Each structure stands twice: as C-alpha cells, then as structure tokens.
Amino acid sequence: MSSAPQTSDDVIELRVHGVSGAGAEQILGRPHSHQVAGDASGGFHRPLPGYPDAKGPAGITVEAYRWSDLPSGTTVRTLSLVFLLPFMLCNVAIWMRPAHRGASGACLKALCRLLALTLTMLYVLAAMGVALDVIAWRCLPNESCLAGRPWLSWLGGRPTGLRLAVCALLPAAALGLVWRLGARPGHNFDAFHTTTTTGSAAHQLSAVGQWDSAPVVGRLRSLHVATGFTTLCLGLLVARVAAGPSALGIALLVGTAALLGSCAVLLCVHPWIDAVSNGFVDRLCTGVRTVACLLTVLVLVAVAIDPTPWRPGVGLPGYSLTGALVILVQAVLLLVLGTMVFASRGQLRGTVAGPADPTGRLDPDEMRRGLGRDGLGAGPLQGLGAPVIAAVATGLAVALSADLVFRVADLLNRRAAADGERNIGAPLGFKWAIFVFLVAAVIVLLTAIVVTLASRPARMRTARATVARDFPDAPPAARHRLYQVERTIARARFTERLELLAVVYACTVGAGMPTILLGMQELSPGVVVQRLTGIPEAATNFGIQVGSLLIAVVVLGLLVGGIFAYRTAEFRRYVGVVWDLGTFWPRAAHPFAPPCYAERAVPELSRRITYLTEQGHGVLLTGHSHGAVLLAATVLQLPHQVCGQLALLTYGSPLRRLYGRLFPAYVDDEVLCEVGDRVNWRWVNLWRDTDPIGGWVFSPHRPGRQPIRSGPPGTVDRRLRDPADVVSPPGDSVPPPIIGHWPGESDPRFTAAMTELVGKLRARHRRR
Template sequence: MSEGTPSHRGGLAPHDIVELRVHGVSGARPERVLGRAHVQQIAGDSSGGFHRPVSGRQPGDTDPDGVALEAYRWGDLPSGTVARTLSLVLLLPFMLSNVAVWMRPVGRGSGSGVTVLCRLLALNLTALFVLSIAGVALDSLAWRCLGVARCPAPFAGMVELEGRQVGQRLAVLALLPVAAVVLLRLLGARRRRPVAHPLWAVEPLVGRLRAIHVATALAVLDLVLLEARSSGGGRTTASIVLLALTGAVLLVCVGLLAVPGLLDGAATARAATWTAETVRVLAYGISVAAFAAVALDERGWPPSPGLPGYGPVVSWAMLGQMALLVVLSGLVLWHYARGDRRSALPTGLGAAVVAAIAVGLAGAFSSDLVYQTGNLLGGYERDGGPPLPYQWTVLAFFLHVSAGVLLCGALTLTSRAPRWRAAAAITAGDFPSPPPGAAEQLKQVTRAIARARFTERLAMLSVAYAALAAIGLTTGVLGLFGLEPDRLGRLLGLPAGSVGFGLAVGSYLTASVVLALLLGGILAYRTAWFRRHVGILWDLGTFWPRAAHPFAPPSYADRAVPELVDRITQLAERHAGVLLCGHSHGSALLALAVLRLPPEVRQRVALLTYGSPLGRLYARLFPAYLNQGVLREVGERIGWRWLNLWRDTDPVGGWIFAAHRPGDSSPDPSDPAMRVDRRLRDPRDVLPRPGERRPPPLRGHQPGENDPEFRAAVRELVGRLRDPGRC
C-alpha cells in the first residue's frame, strides 16, 4: 500500500499517537468523520482509502488531545456505480442466502445442518431463476406468442422464428436463459483490488460452488426442453438417455452440497473440485445434445395452452424450495427451544428468517417477471393465465407478507406497555429530579428509548416469521396436485372473488416490491440520506463472503480488513501507539483487524467502539463467528485497552459485555471485560443550557466524535497507550 504524498511517509512527528477513525454503514465523507473542512487522501483509491486533515488550512486542525487524526473511508466498497448498485438489488436473494449461512447456530449437528440446508436453498434459487427466464423465453415467447403468430411489437418482427418448427424456436430461444446465467456469472465476478492476505480464504470454495450452480442451471434448462418434447409425445431413446444424464447431473450437484464438509474440508477439497468441474463439463455436453435433439426433431407437437411439462417442473422446484425452508425453520426453532429463550435475538433464528426473506424475494422476482412478460405478450389472455405454480407463488407471497405485517403490528402493540415501563424506569434513573418544564422533553426521551428497545422484542417475531414457511409449503403441495387457487376458495367456502382479489393484490405487490428495490438501489447511490437508512442491508450483506451462492456480490471485507491491518501496522511502526475508533459496523471491521494484527503491533493498539452492534446484535445473529468468546479474545489481544460507548436511545448499538445501567448489580471487578462498556446518558440534559433556546438533542445512533464523553474516552485510552502500566 503506497501513500499519496511524500510529506506523510515519515508520519506526523509532533504526535506520538494516531487516532484512526472508521465510519459505519452511513458511508460518511472523510470531512465529516474527521470534523475538518479540508482533508486529503494519503492512501487507497476512489472506492476506499485513508484520509488526514490538511495541516494549517484552518484553526483547530491540530487536535486538542495531541493525537494525529486519520480516517478510513470504505463506504463505496459495497456499492460503487449506479450499475453496480442496481446489480446488488437484482442479486439480493442470492446475497441473503449467503448471509443466512453465516447465521448458523452453535451446537453439535445444528451448524452443519443449517449450512447444508442454506446451500441447497441457494442452489434452488439458481434453478428457479433459470426456470423464470425459461418461462419468459420458452413458454411465453416461443410457445404462446410465436406459436400463434400474434406477437406484439417488437417481437412481431421475429419472422425467422415464426416460420420455424416448434423445436427450432425452443432451441434458439433457450439461449436466453443461458445468456442470463452468463450475466449472473459476470455480475458476481467483480474483481476488487488484490490484497496480500485476504480476510476470507473462500475463493476455492466459490469456484466449486460456481461449477455446481452452472451445471445445475444448464441441467434445469435441459430438463425443461426434454420434458416439453417428452410431454408432447416425442419420447425417444435419445431423449430418455439425455433425461437420465440430466437427472444424474442434478443428483451429483445436490450430493456435493448435501454431504456436510465435503466442499469445505481440506482432505476432500481436491476431489470435490475435480467432481464439480467434471459435472460442469458434462452439463455443457448434455446441453448441446439436448438443444440439438429438440431442434432437429421434426415431428409435430400436440396443441397445449402452455409449454408441455413446464408447469410440473416449476411445481417440483418450488415444492423442494418450501420443503427445505420448512426443514431449516424446524431445525433452528428446535435449537431455539433448547437454548436461552430470554435473549433479545436468540442465536440461530436469523438463519431461518433471512432464508425465508430470500425465498420470498426470489419468488416475487420470478413470478413478477413471468406475470408481466406474459401480460405484455398477450398470451395469458388467450390461454387462461400464467403457469399454475406462479399463481400459487403470488398468492403465497401475498399471504406471507400479510401475515408478517399483522404479526409485526401485533408485536408492536403487545410490547408497547412493557417497553414504555422499562424506558420510563431508565429515564427516571437518569433524571431523578427533573426540573419544572421538562415534562415534554422527558416524554420524548422515554419514547426514543422505548422505540430503541423494540430490538429486545424481536425474538417472538423471528419465531413466528420462521413458522410462516408452512404457508409456502402448503401452496406448493396444492400447486403440485394441479389445484387452482379459485377452486380452493370455492372448496373453503370463501366469498366469490376473494382468491382472485388476493392474486391481483399479490401481483401488484410483487411488482411494487421489485420497483421499490430498484428505486431504492438508485436512491441509495445518489442520496446520502437514503443510503444511511438502507445502507445497512447492502453493507452487512456484502460483508460476508460467498459461502452459499457463488453469484452473489463478493465480500468487501476481503479488502477492507487487510487494508486496515496493513495501515495499523505501518502506523504502529512510526508512532508510539494507534487508537482505533470504530462506529457502528466500523467496529466490526476493527475487531476483525485486531484479531489479525501481529503480537508486536497489538501491544501499541487501543480500541474505542461506539454505537457498536457487536454485542447486542452480531454476537446473537452470527453466534458461530462473532460470539462472546471471540469478543473476549479481541480484548485480550490488546490488553483490554478497550472502551465501548453506548446509549439507551440507540436502536442498533449497545453494550458488549455489561449494560451498567443505574441499579444494575455490580459486575465482577476481577473481570476486565466488565470495564469495557460505558453507558452515556442521552440526552445530556432535558432543559436548554444557558444562552441556548433548545435542550441538547437526542444522539441515538449518531457517532459523536466531538462529544465531551467521546473525547474523555480518547484521553483515557491515549493515556493507557502512553503509560502501559496504567489501568
């Protein structure tokens, strides 16, 4: 890593301590992080780099605490250009399936089981993606539209295909799903600037997963083509052999993922790589043969409203998806029942919840694509509606979202009274003798604390949302048996038109979700305010590497953490010490960096975290990787030169080891971890200060590097670095 100006290569001689600040998911500008109007980049590039104030440009450039200020800006690493941001939206289900893997619970058998189920779900997402593109290209366009020569513009000009036989049309337009898979491969293969020692050594695993997913995608497409020919009365010896080979490819791909440790184990890595690459090459050959067999088959095709065999293939794929999701939900709920159910976010539940969201979004994307394309081409008006599995998917999405909204509303209402009681007790402890005229301000403070404590009530919502996977399984079974949604409504005695209303609302809802995500991607790139609110989704999602889906965005932590390690090492060699200051998700980057520092560097490092989700959220959401044991190791490696500042009004950050609220029992004084957390009263006061018209504002999740409490913590840690014997 090279620095940009020679004047900084020797360090800042007047200052013996460097305060290195790392922002959170808001992606703040370095001027804001450093609190200086004039800064310059000294290392890195336009996506991420290190910045320092420009000396002598304005009063106050010299820090009053006698430390050299520096900031690491990584906010553009997860996103970048508009095209990249939009690609994140399109890859969102794949990204969430990766996050779910890293949320696996800790326990014998449960962790590996969750990993296997999440990887199988990710493979199913790839299959459904190919099936949705095949539904557009083969069912809507090649069969329904070109088959009756009534395609609207611009498809009406495809006279070459209109005059061809059905098999030739299918074979040619089957190249569209192939192109879509290639596009996914390119979107997920974005190369970042190489670093010497990446954080996640997963590239060999990603290569194996990529080979498996490509082979599965091609096999699913071959299955659609061969089933269409066989269901249309064209079953031959060649088609039977190709179907058998296609089934074998799918079984091998599933088997590679279903055996725990087969892809990850060092002893089996070479054999797994060879098998995955071999099955991908075999899938290439089968696809060429299947395309040729369908295109050269000149026998007639019987009339059918939709592509023969397409509906059953989609039904089985969706049923398999829902079955996997139900098993995953059952596994994590079983683990939850065995563990401590008093926790705010019991460990392991996140895997099922995030996987359910990924499946729901994938279903929304695929069904909306098939629905809207069919309506655009006019095929559904003639042939009685979209394929039955997509009708059930739309209805299931509508029911799932409706039930989720009702559950969230019910939880909000039922938890309001206890949250307000707890918040009122905290406010009373902070302001035991409120001055006259502070009633309204105290009410606002209590309201902010009550809202922040909603995080403590997410356990039941997680349990209920995981249980909602049964809705998808039920609709998948009904779709497999060919039962139409309207007929089910009549059998259940529902009012006439109620099911149709649900389908219509579900269709508009899925379209709205897709449109909202696309607009959100654009606004997240162009609008800093909007990015601060949705950035956590992208930044947290792309933080974790691709351990389940190879087409998801790559992890930016592979660059950010090694860059931080290199820079901290350089600064420690030139200065007496380095004070690491991490806000929000920046504290996670710094914690991982501390774990990778050499022993001689760790002796000159201190850590200050604020608004940190490490203990409140990450230790519970990712219990196998960021648990209390790992956090204690972070403290031990730097000699417990660690302070964590948190506020009760913060809905994201919190304490890491102990809350230290007024009235809490005294912690064990011999445990250094109990001295890490420092609770900050928020606001500082409930009445305006002399000469001011308004009381101090609520800080919540705001960083506050210039707050008196923050500067006091800096001075304390700087003192520990300068005097290693100081407690």
Template sequence: MAGAGAGQVLGCRDVRQVAGDRRAGFYRPRAQSRHTTGAGGTVLEAYQWSDLPSGTAARTLSLVFLLPFMLSNVTFWMRPAGRGLQSGVTVLSRLLALTLTLVYALTAAGVALDLLAWKCMGSSGCLAGRGWLSWLGGRPVGLRLALLALVPFAAVALVWFLGARQARSYGAFRLPTAKPQGDDLTALDRWDVSPRAKRLHTIHVAAALVTLDVVLLAARAAAGTSVTVVVLSALTGALLATCVVLLCVPRLLESAPIASTRDRMPLVLRAVAGGLTVATLGYVAVEPVRWPRSNGLPRYDDIVAIVFVTQTALLVALAVLALWRPGGRDRRPALLRGLGAAVVAAVAVGLAGALSGEVVYRAASLLSRRTFMLRTGDLAVPVPAYRWAILAFFLTTIAAVAAGAIIILSTRAERRRTAAAIVARDYPAPPPEAKARARRVEKAVIQASFTEQLGSLAIAYACLTVIGLAASALALAGLEPSPLAQDLLGVPSEVQSVVMAIGSYLILAVVVGLLVGGLFASRTAWFRRYVGVLWDLGTFWPRAAHPFAPPCYTERAVPELTDRICQLARRYDGVVLSGHSQGSVILAATVLRLRPEVRRRVALLTYASPLKRLCAELYPEYLGEPVLHEIGHRIGWRWLNLWSNTDPIGGWIFSGQRPGDQPALPPPAALVDRRLRDPDDVLAPPGDSTPPPIWGHTPYESDDRYAAAVRELADRLRADWEQRGPQNCAELH
C-alpha cells in the same frame, strides 16, 4: 465508517486523502486546518469505505436484484456455535441457496420457453403486431425452444456477471495467510479467491444449465420417449445429483487443493454441463417430432412446483435443526430465538418466489395484452405454482403487517414503562420547561427498544412464508387458486382476479421500494445510516453459500486496515482504533488479524456498535461471546464501548443492558461498556438556547464524552509504552 463522510468524522471540512483510492481510503485534516489533532493530542485519520458495499448507482441497482442470493448466503454464517449442528446447517443452507439458482433459471425458462416459445408463438393473436416474434412463429416447435433457450442461458450469465468480482480487484490489498482454507474471521478476505469458492460457483452454474436441460427434456418426453431422451435425461439427472452430493458432503467441497490451478473438478463439471446442454439443444432443435397440444409447456409447472415444495421441506428441516439443542441447557439468543438461519432463509426463499412469480405474471400480462389474468383460458396465464406464489406473498404480507401491529401494541406499554424509568433515572425532576424535551427522549427510547421485537415479527413472517410455499404442493395435485377459492369459499372469480392483481402490484411496489432504497442508501448519508446497516451486514460476509451473492467488501477492507494499522504502529507510540456501527464489526475482524507485536500498541473504541445486539446473536459461531472475549484478550482489554438507550442498532457488549444492572461478568470485561446519557441534558447549556441533540445512532465524534474516551485509551497506550519501552514493530507480511 460507511454512512458518514471523512470530514464529519474528523470534525473538519478540509481533508486530504493519504492512502487508498476513490472507492475506499484514509483521510487526514489538511495541515492548514484548525483541527489537525484530536483529543489528547492524537493524530486524526479516518477510513472511508462507503463505496465498497454499494458504490455507483448502477451497482446499487444490480445489488438489489441479488438480494435473495445475499440473504441465502448470510444463512451460512448464522450457523450455531455447537459443533454438532454446524454441518447440518451448512448443508441445508447450501442446498437452499442451490434451489434459488434453480428458481432463477426456471423463471427465465418460464418467460422464454413457456410464455414465448410455446404459448405466444403458437397463437396468431399473440404474434399479431409483434414483428420481433412473428419471424420465429412459423418455425418448428423444437427449433423455437432451442433458439429461445439462449435467453435463460444469457440470464444465468447476467446474474453471474452482476455478482462476480474479479479476484485481481482486491489482489493488491489481500494479505497472505497460513490458513487460506479457514472459515473464521481471520480468513474472510480469502474466501472469494479460494478453490472451494470456485467449486461452489461451478456447481451453481452447472445446476442452472441442468435445470434448463430438464425443462427441455421433460417437454420433449411428453411428445414420446426415445433412447436419446432416456440417455440425456439419465446423464442430466446424474449431473444434478452430483451437484447435490458435492454440497451435502462438505469434505468434497472443502478438499480443494490450495492452488486453484491444480483443481480439475470445476473444469470437468463445466465441461460435462456444457456438453450436455449443447447435446440437449441440438437434439431438441433437429429431431422431427409431433409435439402435444397443451395450454403450457409440458411438465414445466410440475418442475416449478417440485422446486417450491423442496424449498419448503428444506426450510422445515433447517428450523427443526435450529430448535434442536443437545442437553437443552444452552441459553437461546434473544434475537430470533436461535432461528436466525431458518428465518433469513425463509425470507430469501419467499422473496425469490414472489419476484419470480411477478416476473412471469408481468410478462404474461404484457403478452396477453391484459391487465388482470386468472382464468385458465387466458392466453398467457402463468403456471399454477407462480399464481400460488403471488397469492401467498399477498396474504403473507397482510398477515405480517397485522402481526407487526399486534406486536407493537402489545409491547408498547412495557416499553413505555422501561423508557419512563430510564428517563426518570437520567433526568430526575426536570424543570417544567424541559418536560417536553424529556418526552421526546422517552419517545426515542421507546422507538429504539423496538429492535428486540423485530425477532418475533421476523419469525412470524417466516412461518407464514413457509405455509405459503407449502401451498405450492397443491399445484402438483392439479389444484389452482381460482377454482379452489370459488368452490371452498365461494369467492367470485372477479374478486380473485383483483386480489391477484393487487398481489402482483404489491410485489412490484416492493421491487421499486428496494431500488429507491438502494439509491438513497448509496447517496444519502442519513438514510444509509439506518437502512444501509442491514445491507452492510449482509455484504460483510463472503460468498460461502451462494456464489451469485453480492461481493464481500471485507476482502479489501480488513487487509487494507490491517496493513495501515501496522504502518501507524511503527510510526507512533500507539493506535486508537475507533469504529462506529458496522465499522466496529470490521475492526473486530481486523483486530483478530493483527500480529502480537502490533496488538500491544492498539486500543479499541467502539460506539453505536451492533456487535452484541445484532451480530453476536445472529452469528454466534463467528461473533459470539467467545470471539468478543478473544478480541478483548488480544488487545489487553484496552477497549471501551459507548452506547445509549436511544440507539436502535448499537448497544452494550459485555455489561448489563439497563442502567443500574449489576455487571454480568467480572472485570475487565465488565469495564468495557460505558452507557452514555443521551442527550447529555434536557436543558440548554449556559450561553446556548438549544438543548443538546439526541444522537441515537448518529456518529457523535463531537461529543465531549467521546473525546474523553479517546484520551483515556491514548493514556493507557502511553502508559503501556513507557512501561515496556520502545519495541520494533515486525512486518505483517
């Protein structure tokens, strides 16, 4: 559980921690509590891991800024199940992740080098009243660029610090495995400490340093070429090409030795990147040269536009690869139509571009002491590529809101009919006093069914984002939003300035919303229950594509649960594993880690689970139907899944989605799902004045039907125990 507290799950307020630490641990009711046992005489124990994905408020804020990196990392795990497509999606996902690192480095360079070192320090008006800048204003241009280049380097170090987590933090919980290089659910806790993760981190750090070198050398080349410039440029280009090749050939990345101390590639790559950076800074700082006069850092805008255009090409290639299916007979997932990797990658790239444009635009606004900026003559106007990014984000958001409204209105009638049929089937002929309650239930079912429509909305937003990114190609041709809109559409410059300002404030509002949402999700259980599930799904996966993504909490949760389950299996006749929402996903990975002698004593209860509705559709290779069947086989199909039509996140796993549908699979898989009528009734029970609550996605451990499911699984375990006889549980490690 993440959103609910241990006391809520255990059904009592007086609980004590029996294992773990302050960030995650196991809890039981105290001996003096009235609720020391659960249904069927079971011993109650809850695992609370809410502080692993988020933790403190400061950590939550830092994770928000890593959101684009997290989304790009998720695309790696959205690879299709077909072996012929996995390599291509893997390469494209990692290349897109690399471009996000380049965008981040270019953003820092845009503020420090383009705005400060070049534009502001070359203007007496900008330096007026700014003593913290004027001391450097009279220095040579090369020295200013070299000194302020330390700011982007510090920014790269900062994002590494925010996304990094020391391996020793989870060292005590990690279990040894025979396949430390595996990439399935049984090796999730090994990714962040594997040598290939270290290689991936080194590649991104080297690429960030190379990006800054390219910006400096391109500006220096505008002042005239020399042998040193040519040599440094060639070496820098070769190093960047090496980083790209390492990502394009998975075998080069995956061939890291098991012992990370024997892997020399990261050491060599860091040494070369660091040496080139020092040489570039020194050369730019000390060589006397007559720098050209221009409105911005020479060729910086072209570099930004090239990266944006490259991202557009990679997104299109990823979408084409996702749509291409050999044979054409494979059933496409309902959610996102099989375009999960492309859609999430587009959202990550679009968000990163918008945030970068906002940072540069906001810094330019502060330096120029203006609220609105659009004209090229403004002192610190950002480069055209960033202006296109801000404008594209504004137009994309407006179009996405309109598309969402259209989808809601066009599907509402069908969803209303389906909800009415479900309510009529569950509560036939309700009395007049219960009709208002029945309408509330119908409304809850309508709202919950909108989850299936989010796929169409996400695809529409991704397509609009790609179109917006493609507009960056206009910057390469020297076209800017202001004159183009004025010449083609006749839009006055004043109106364009207002639109640009609105787009900037819209991005700022998104950032503030993410920050506030992150704080609420980390401190408010009810808010985290609905919004935090998206963050939990993202941080569930290791950093296989982007090393600056938020750390994967699974590297502790899965081995910690695995070890605890083995201990309980040795002590008791059996263990009923109960997982709500994201907890069911963690348990799915945990079950696959259990040894056979432990699995024979385990039963699984999932409720409000996104395993099929979200995870199997978004991550078909790792949580698809074959994996779900494998989980059922390993625990002898001692598995029950409770779901309801009012849940917007959880759902069925094997059997049909609507009540009355014929099972799509033969037993025992078809017997796993149990649809709960939610609420249990629209009338208040005898002796009570309040009808039963509508649970939705809320944990419902206090519901009698949940207790009945626990008793049923406990009875199955006891029956199997009596049939087999006592057996010793072997150690897991």
C-alpha cells in the same frame, strides 16, 4: 499510494466509520484532508498539516479509514438490492447456523448450500417461464398475441422445437449475466489476500480476511453455473419427452439428470469445496461446468432439429411439474434445517448468556437481571436464524419469480381468447406462490400492528423511567422535548421485535410452499378458497392481482432504497445497515451474492496497524457501527506484540445486539472477551438508549450502578445520556439534538474516553 512518512506522534487514532458513506473530511471532522494510503475505494486519510486544529484530542494525529465504497458502487448496489437480495440472504443464512462440529455441522452446511443451489435453479426456471412457457409455447402459436408485435411475429410460423431452442437463449443469457457479475470482482482484492492468520486461530471470526478466497467461490460458481444450465436442459428435455418421446431425448434427459445430481453431491463434499488449494477439485468443478455448457448446446440443437411431432397442450409440458418439484425440495430442505436447528437450540455453544466462571464470564442470574431491564436478551432468532432467514430468502425468490412470469403473461394476454385462441396465462403454481406471498404479507402486517400496540406500553414505561432518571430536574417547559426523547427510546427498543416478524413470515411461507401441489392438480387458488371458506373466486383472483402489485411495489421500493440509501441520511441508516451486515459475510453458500468487503478491509487494516506500530506509535482504534465489527475482526487477526500497543474505542456497536444474536457461532461472549484480552482491556464502548442499532457489549449498567459483569469486562461499557440535555444551553434557542445511532465524535464524553485511552497507551509506552 505510499504510506505516510514517520512522525513524532506517540499515539495515532485510526478512525473507522460505520454505515455512513461519508467523506474523509466528515469522518475526520476536519475541513481539509489528504490520502496517505490505499485508494479511492478503501483509503486512509489524515488532516492536511499546517491547518489549525489538525490534531485530535490530547494532541494526537487522527487518521480515518474510509471503506464505504468497498461493498459496491451505487449503481451496482441498486441492482443488487433487487436481483441479488435473495442470494445474499441465503448466503447470510449459512453463517447464522449454530456452532456444531462433526457430522451435524456438516449436515447443516450442506442443507444451506443445497438451498442456495435451488435458488439458482429457481432463477433459471423463472427465466424459462417467461421465455419458453409464456412466449414460445403460449404466445407464439396465438395470432392475437402476435398481432402488432413484430419482435415476436418472426418466430410465429416456425416449428415448435426451433421456437423453443431460440427462446431458450434468453434464460441462458440471464444465467450468463449473473455468471459474469459473480465472476467480475467489484474491486481488486487480490493484493489483500493472506495465506495464514497471524493472530490466534481459536475463533473463526479471526480468519475474516481469508474467508472469501477465490478458489472456494470459484468452485461454488462453477457448480451453480453448471446447475443453471442443466436446469435449462432438463426443462427442454422434459418438455420434449412429455410432448413426444424420442430415443435421443430420453438419453439426453438421463445424462442431464445425472449431471445435476453430480453437482448436488459435489456441493456437499465440504473438504473439497472448502480446501484452500486443491488443483484436482478446481479442474473437476471447471470440467463439470464445461460439460454443462456443451450439453446445453447439444440439447438446443437436438430440440431444434428433432422431427418428432409435439403434442399440443395448455402449457409447456413438464414445466409446472419441474417448478413444483424445485419448490417442494426447498420446502423439505427448510423443514429439515429448521428441525435440526430447533432440536439443538438449547445446546448452543457461546451464546450471549454463558455460564459464570472465574475469568468473568456471564452469570445467568445477573444476565437475566441486566437483560430484563434493557431488553436485549435472546430473541426468537437466537439460534434459529439459519432456517428463518433461509425461508425469507426462499419466499422472496419464489415471489419475485412468480410475479415476473405472471406480469409478462398478463402483458402478452391482450385480446386473449379472441377468435377462439388460447388464453395466455401464467401456470397455476405461480398464482399459488403469489397468493401465499399475499397471505404472508397480510399476516406479517397484522402481527406488526399487534406487536407494536402490545409492546408499546412496556417500551414507553421503560422509556419514561429512563428519561426520569436522566433528567430528574427538567423544568415543565421541557415536557414536549421529554416526550420526544421517550418516543425515540421506545422506537429504538423495537429493533428486537423485528425478529418476531421475520419468524412469522418464514413460518407462513414455509407452510404455504406445499400449496404448489394444488397447482399441479390444476386447482386455482380461487376455487380452493371458495370451497373451503365460501369466499367468491373473484375476490381471491382480485387478491392475487393485489399480491402481484404488492410484489412490484417491493421491487420498486428496493430500487428506490438502493438509489437513495447513500444519498439520504434516513435511508442510509436503515438500508445501509442491512446491506453492510449481509455483505460482511463471505460467499460460502451462494456465489452470486454480492462480494464480501471484509476480505479487503480487514487485511488492509491489519497491515496499516502493523505498520504504524512498527514505527513506534501506539494506535487508538475507534470504530463506529460496523466499523466496530471490522476492528474486532482485525484485532483477532493481529499478532500479540502488535495488540500490546493498541487501545479500542467503539460506539454505536452492533457486536452484541445484532451480531451476537444473529451469528452466535462467530460472535459470542468468548470471542468478545478474547478481543478485550488482546488489547489488555484498554477498551471503552459507548452506547445510548436512543440507538436502534448499537448497544452495550458486556454490561448494560448505568452510571452510578455496579456492572452485571465482574472483572475487566465490567469496565468496558459506558452509557451516554442522550440527548445531553432537554433544555436549551445558554446562548442557544434549541435544546441539544438526539444523537441516536449517529457517531457524535464531537461529544465531550467521546473526547474524555479518547483522552483516557490515549493516557493508558502513553503510560504503557513510558514503562517500556
């Protein structure tokens, strides 16, 4: 759609929403709007001219950028929440690693990418567990399992090799599905890719619009697809050799192992993988993928026609060993990653508390004073986000894979052992995985209860002190409303405690993953627990059933959350922030993660802002929640002559509270000061104590108090009392609402901040 015609307005407000999914009319706060640029997925909208109140404060034109459909549609989002969540979390982990240069940084990136590769292998192994181990090996030879199941019985009398080859088409199809989803763009982003950064290249955040380039993701995708197919081949060939070796099987096994090792090595050669343009590497990765596909066809044919007899066994030969080795490799990678990050935690560059300097950087004593009062200091994840989130992703992937195999085996196990037939059960390693998940869930639940109860007095004391300062003259009749505000502030301050729960879960899962070795020794969880604690085996087996049910509840919860996240306000506020935070980051580790919406949003915003300034307009950028992050990345990418005509208003901003804590290498104090410098400190950030997501950027000072930052950074943050009052205003019967994280553009204090920034832009324009 063509851009809007030039108007006589000297200042235009460009409003970027956050996690809302709201329509253009709601973002603009006007009942009628029309699109002036973009498309249905990401478009720019203005109020229809000719209607009353079409102008914003100070007579400026309001324009909204609606990007909520860019992360993905509702259906894709729902499916992605379940199937792609471990991939997304693992992909986010690579961006949470500390800012290391040289060999150390390359090692951390390699560890994250290798972990992502093992998740793809685990995905294929889970499909193999269902198709090959449970169905082809355990169920098809079992007459009681085939009874009443014509969709399986047609394979019952076939040779073992043929059964395995036919059933292997299921994991191959599952891999093809994620291959197709990863290769199919949710939106056409090609027109928004840029080749160079027009602004400063001092910070990696300034290149957000160029991160998710097609060549890098394409190379990663080719290597992951090749790894998935070689994993399938490896499982079949290990079973073939273990159940009856043959010369052809051994030769194919050696070739498959060599190909798998080549994929892992190529993944760690970062100059090749991360190159913007390298035709040789593109052809090499595509060639590896093609060889893997051809090898899979060859292996399927070889397994199907190999006349070597198969030795009988309880489970598919070698499958439990292969799965256990993959999980053990994951545990080792997590251990090495955690050790490297923890060892360098005290040497992080650019964390939220930097040394004092003449340009107004943070002073440690002042920062401790400010953070101690407002509780936004460095938390457990500060610098440790990469191993923690990687462990969470791995633990979730292992649990989902184990429960899938366990559930299918349980479903097919009707009349098991009837007439002396073999029991259709899941491998013991997967039972251990479910048991570890149950233990981790119980420990996290107990930790959450302890942390909630232990922190509540301090949170409530702070909340009461805040309310007492904000409403010193509240009448006794407002006591109930005051208590509601106190509880809201106390709940909002619990956000930082969630980091501890993630750390506890990650540590429990990481410590429990080696128990897969017990499954390899044919030791069940019930037997081991009974020997160590005396708890009856039946109780542990019942716990495993509960753990499996709990995993199913998690999957159902993700489905429900995906369905209602953009239909229900409460779901949208919490589920949406996690999803949009994850999909903001490019696919630098796992190519099957959901696509990065910033690859279109930031270049599109840059072009629109540049166009408006070229028409002679000053532009007031207003960003709520994740909209503030998009605008910060955009400002860093714009030319300096464009930034000279901008002002920035952020509210509900997670820049410091979430991004600064979780991604210290990309959103640090230096980056935030660079944003302020570029707009000549025409920047106002509004924040509320009742907001569980957003917060201050430079200083948590309150009205009437000196900021803890000297110089221009100390003028950015402005705390808003929320609610505006605790008593009903004249002519009303209810007190003002508690806004929390909601935008609140109708707030007079928001209007005052806008008017102030517009005045600065106009004053600069007059001086020109």
